Amino acid sequence: MEGASEKAGDRSTNFVGHLAxxxxxxxxxxxxxxxxxxVGALWGLPLTWGLQHVLPAIQAVSIVAICLAGIPICTRAARYMGGLKDPGSIVLDEIASLPIVFFLIDMNNWRIAIAGFVLHRIFDITKPPPARQLERLPEGLGIMADDCAAAVYANLALRLVLWWNLI
Incomplete structure (x- = not known):
């Protein structure tokens, strides 16, 4: 298993694994x-708030870049942590996917921020199809993809909540 060998590997591999x-x-x-x-998803709130203050195109490119960067980081971290499929302690997927929930939705209203956060957690925990299937993708891709899908669901659900004036 690569995860076990990574911990026992040379110093540079250990350093990169530990950093990941x-x-x-x-x-x-x-x-x-x-x-x-x-708790990890809470770290996504400042990131999301910061991205709310840039042009939508920059916001979209930033979200994609952060999520893509998360794939090798989560892969390396999971290997370093013993090769687990999706360790619960890896929360970069929650952090990186939260901005998707609020893409083109203004979260300056605290009710909208709370609703989006709760919807994100609900969809991330329940993983409706195809999010559950995306979780089966290999390594960091599976770790990141299911949360990104859950965030898309949360974005759509939040849009419905706002359209129906429920908050």
């Missing part, structure tokens, strides 16, 4: 003893 683990766990918040995904 630090990033993928949201600077360690992924090790929170309960609901690490929810």
């Amino acid at each position: 683990m630090i990033c993928a766990t949201g600077l360690g918040v992924g090790f929170f003893p309960f609901a690490p995904g929810t």
